[in-house]
Amino acid sequence: MTTAGHDLPTETPWADPMQDNETLHRDLSETGIDLEGVRRLFKRFCGFVARDRLSELSSEAQPETVAEVDLTAAFAENLLRVRGKVACTVRRMCARCLTEFSSQVFAEVDRLFVPGSDPAEADSCQEMVEERTYLDGHPLSIAAVVEEELLLALPMIPVCQQACAGLCPTCGADRNQEKCSCVETTTEGPFAVLKNLKTV
Ligand SMILES: [Zn+2]
Numbered sequence: 001m002t003t004a005g006h007d008l009p010t011e012t013p014w015a016d017p018m019q020d021n022e023t024l025h026r027d028l029s030e031t032g033i034d035l036e037g038v039r040r041l042f043k044r045f046c047g048f049v050a051r052d053r054l055s056e057l058s059s060e061a062q063p064e065t066v067a068e069v070d071l072t073a074a075f076a077e078n079l080l081r082v083r084g085k086v087a088c089t090v091r092r093m094c095a096r097c098l099t100e101f102s103s104q105v106f107a108e109v110d111r112l113f114v115p116g117s118d119p120a121e122a123d124s125c126q127e128m129v130e131e132r133t134y135l136d137g138h139p140l141s142i143a144a145v146v147e148e149e150l151l152l153a154l155p156m157i158p159v160c161q162q163a164c165a166g167l168c169p170t171c172g173a174d175r176n177q178e179k180c181s182c183v184e185t186t187t188e189g190p191f192a193v194l195k196n197l198k199t200v
Protein backbone atom coordinates (compact mmCIF):
# COMPACT_ATOMS: atom_id res chain seq x y z
CA MET A 1 0.00 0.00 0.00
CA THR A 2 1.58 3.21 -1.16
CA THR A 3 0.08 5.41 1.52
CA ALA A 4 1.95 3.53 4.21
CA GLY A 5 5.21 5.32 3.41
CA HIS A 6 4.32 8.43 5.40
CA ASP A 7 6.33 10.59 3.04
CA LEU A 8 4.18 13.55 3.75
CA PRO A 9 4.95 17.04 2.59
CA THR A 10 6.32 18.05 5.94
CA GLU A 11 7.62 21.38 4.73
CA THR A 12 4.72 23.01 2.99
CA PRO A 13 5.68 26.53 2.08
CA TRP A 14 4.15 28.60 4.78
CA ALA A 15 3.94 32.33 5.06
CA ASP A 16 2.94 34.39 8.07
CA PRO A 17 -0.42 33.21 9.35
CA MET A 18 -3.32 35.60 9.15
CA GLN A 19 -1.28 38.07 7.19
CA ASP A 20 -3.38 40.92 6.01
CA ASN A 21 -3.07 40.79 2.28
CA GLU A 22 -6.12 42.08 0.51
CA THR A 23 -5.30 40.44 -2.78
CA LEU A 24 -5.23 37.05 -1.10
CA HIS A 25 -8.07 37.52 1.32
CA ARG A 26 -11.20 36.13 -0.28
CA ASP A 27 -14.52 34.51 0.46
CA LEU A 28 -13.90 30.76 0.73
CA SER A 29 -17.42 29.87 1.84
CA GLU A 30 -18.18 27.95 -1.33
CA THR A 31 -14.63 26.98 -2.21
CA GLY A 32 -13.69 23.36 -2.64
CA ILE A 33 -10.12 22.17 -2.86
CA ASP A 34 -9.66 20.83 -6.37
CA LEU A 35 -7.58 17.70 -6.05
CA GLU A 36 -6.16 17.76 -9.57
CA GLY A 37 -5.01 21.34 -9.18
CA VAL A 38 -3.33 20.64 -5.87
CA ARG A 39 -1.67 17.54 -7.30
CA ARG A 40 0.42 19.74 -9.57
CA LEU A 41 1.20 22.54 -7.18
CA PHE A 42 0.49 23.28 -3.53
CA LYS A 43 -2.19 25.87 -2.99
CA ARG A 44 -2.79 28.41 -0.28
CA PHE A 45 -6.30 29.36 0.77
CA CYS A 46 -6.36 32.64 2.58
CA GLY A 47 -9.59 34.39 3.42
CA PHE A 48 -12.76 33.71 5.33
CA VAL A 49 -15.82 31.53 5.60
CA ALA A 50 -19.06 33.47 6.05
CA ARG A 51 -20.99 33.23 9.30
CA ASP A 52 -24.05 31.67 7.70
CA ARG A 53 -21.92 28.76 6.53
CA LEU A 54 -21.10 27.87 10.13
CA SER A 55 -24.43 26.39 11.12
CA GLU A 56 -23.00 23.39 12.98
CA LEU A 57 -20.78 25.66 15.00
CA SER A 58 -23.79 27.89 15.74
CA SER A 59 -25.43 25.09 17.68
CA GLU A 60 -22.56 25.21 20.17
CA ALA A 61 -21.35 28.79 19.98
CA GLN A 62 -22.76 31.74 18.10
CA PRO A 63 -20.21 33.06 15.58
CA GLU A 64 -19.80 36.83 15.86
CA THR A 65 -17.36 37.16 13.01
CA VAL A 66 -16.54 35.32 9.83
CA ALA A 67 -14.09 32.46 10.29
CA GLU A 68 -10.62 33.61 9.33
CA VAL A 69 -8.84 31.00 7.25
CA ASP A 70 -5.24 30.48 6.26
CA LEU A 71 -4.73 26.96 4.94
CA THR A 72 -2.26 25.34 2.62
CA ALA A 73 -3.14 22.23 0.65
CA ALA A 74 -0.41 19.98 -0.70
CA PHE A 75 -0.35 16.56 -2.25
CA ALA A 76 2.17 13.81 -1.67
CA GLU A 77 2.10 10.03 -1.77
CA ASN A 78 -1.56 10.13 -2.77
CA LEU A 79 -2.48 12.02 0.38
CA LEU A 80 -3.88 15.49 0.56
CA ARG A 81 -2.48 17.33 3.52
CA VAL A 82 -4.22 20.48 4.74
CA ARG A 83 -2.38 22.60 7.23
CA GLY A 84 -2.76 26.04 8.67
CA LYS A 85 -4.85 28.06 11.06
CA VAL A 86 -8.47 29.02 11.48
CA ALA A 87 -10.01 31.46 13.93
CA CYS A 88 -13.42 32.85 14.77
CA THR A 89 -14.91 35.00 17.52
CA VAL A 90 -17.88 33.30 19.11
CA ARG A 91 -20.42 34.09 21.81
CA ARG A 92 -21.11 31.52 24.50
CA MET A 93 -22.66 31.27 27.92
CA CYS A 94 -20.39 30.95 30.93
CA ALA A 95 -20.96 27.66 32.72
CA ARG A 96 -20.34 29.29 36.10
CA CYS A 97 -22.07 32.67 36.06
CA LEU A 98 -24.41 32.13 33.08
CA THR A 99 -23.52 35.43 31.42
CA GLU A 100 -22.75 35.53 27.71
CA PHE A 101 -19.25 36.37 26.68
CA SER A 102 -17.20 36.60 23.51
CA SER A 103 -13.99 34.76 22.93
CA GLN A 104 -11.77 33.82 20.05
CA VAL A 105 -11.58 30.19 19.03
CA PHE A 106 -8.34 29.32 17.35
CA ALA A 107 -7.29 26.05 15.79
CA GLU A 108 -4.08 24.79 14.26
CA VAL A 109 -5.02 22.51 11.42
CA ASP A 110 -3.10 19.48 10.19
CA ARG A 111 -5.33 17.01 8.43
CA LEU A 112 -4.88 14.20 5.94
CA PHE A 113 -7.37 13.37 3.25
CA VAL A 114 -7.37 10.40 0.93
CA PRO A 115 -8.89 10.61 -2.54
CA GLY A 116 -11.36 7.86 -3.24
CA SER A 117 -13.61 5.90 -0.95
CA ASP A 118 -12.81 4.23 2.33
CA PRO A 119 -11.24 0.84 1.50
CA ALA A 120 -12.34 -0.61 4.81
CA GLU A 121 -12.37 -4.10 3.38
CA ALA A 122 -9.32 -3.72 1.17
CA ASP A 123 -6.84 -3.24 3.96
CA SER A 124 -6.78 -5.01 7.28
CA CYS A 125 -4.48 -2.39 8.76
CA GLN A 126 -7.21 -0.52 10.61
CA GLU A 127 -5.14 0.87 13.44
CA MET A 128 -3.78 3.83 11.53
CA VAL A 129 -2.44 6.40 13.91
CA GLU A 130 -3.34 9.48 11.93
CA GLU A 131 -6.91 10.29 11.33
CA ARG A 132 -7.75 10.28 7.67
CA THR A 133 -10.86 11.30 5.89
CA TYR A 134 -11.83 9.77 2.57
CA LEU A 135 -13.02 12.24 -0.01
CA ASP A 136 -15.01 9.77 -2.08
CA GLY A 137 -14.58 11.72 -5.29
CA HIS A 138 -15.82 15.01 -3.91
CA PRO A 139 -13.77 18.17 -3.75
CA LEU A 140 -12.87 19.03 -0.18
CA SER A 141 -15.10 21.79 1.16
CA ILE A 142 -13.05 24.40 2.98
CA ALA A 143 -16.10 25.51 4.98
CA ALA A 144 -16.59 21.95 6.26
CA VAL A 145 -12.96 21.63 7.37
CA VAL A 146 -13.02 25.03 9.04
CA GLU A 147 -16.22 24.28 10.91
CA GLU A 148 -15.00 20.89 12.12
CA GLU A 149 -11.76 22.34 13.37
CA LEU A 150 -13.47 25.19 15.20
CA LEU A 151 -15.88 22.78 16.86
CA LEU A 152 -13.00 20.62 18.04
CA ALA A 153 -11.21 23.68 19.38
CA LEU A 154 -14.11 24.91 21.50
CA PRO A 155 -13.42 24.53 25.23
CA MET A 156 -15.61 21.80 26.67
CA ILE A 157 -16.69 23.99 29.58
CA PRO A 158 -16.94 27.64 28.59
CA VAL A 159 -15.97 30.12 31.30
CA CYS A 160 -16.03 33.90 30.84
CA GLN A 161 -12.71 34.17 32.67
CA GLN A 162 -10.57 31.68 34.54
CA ALA A 163 -11.22 33.56 37.78
CA CYS A 164 -14.99 33.67 37.31
CA ALA A 165 -16.51 33.40 40.79
CA GLY A 166 -19.80 32.02 39.51
CA LEU A 167 -23.20 32.34 41.13
CA CYS A 168 -23.85 32.14 44.86
CA PRO A 169 -25.35 28.70 45.49
CA THR A 170 -27.58 30.17 48.17
CA CYS A 171 -29.10 33.34 46.65
CA GLY A 172 -28.03 33.07 43.02
CA ALA A 173 -26.21 36.42 42.97
CA ASP A 174 -23.44 36.82 40.42
CA ARG A 175 -20.40 36.90 42.65
CA ASN A 176 -18.40 38.67 39.95
CA GLN A 177 -20.79 41.64 40.25
CA GLU A 178 -21.74 41.84 43.91
CA LYS A 179 -20.88 40.45 47.28
CA CYS A 180 -24.06 38.98 48.62
CA SER A 181 -24.67 38.73 52.33
CA CYS A 182 -24.77 34.97 52.34
CA VAL A 183 -22.18 33.61 54.71
CA GLU A 184 -20.38 30.46 53.85
CA THR A 185 -21.33 28.03 56.60
CA THR A 186 -18.29 27.25 58.61
CA THR A 187 -17.83 24.36 60.98
CA GLU A 188 -17.83 26.92 63.79
CA GLY A 189 -21.42 27.95 63.16
CA PRO A 190 -24.15 27.01 65.65
CA PHE A 191 -25.92 24.80 63.12
CA ALA A 192 -22.85 23.03 61.84
CA VAL A 193 -23.72 19.99 63.88
CA LEU A 194 -27.18 19.79 62.33
CA LYS A 195 -25.73 20.10 58.86
CA ASN A 196 -23.35 17.28 59.50
CA LEU A 197 -26.17 15.10 60.76
CA LYS A 198 -28.16 15.70 57.60
CA THR A 199 -25.43 14.65 55.27
CA VAL A 200 -24.50 11.49 57.11
ZN1 LIG B 1 -18.50 33.52 34.33
Ligand SMILES: [Zn+2]
Pocket (backbone or CB within 6 Å): 168, 169, 170, 171, 172, 173, 180, 181, 182
Ligand atom coordinates in the same frame (compact mmCIF):
# COMPACT_ATOMS: atom_id res chain seq x y z
ZN1 LIG C 1 -25.65 34.71 48.14
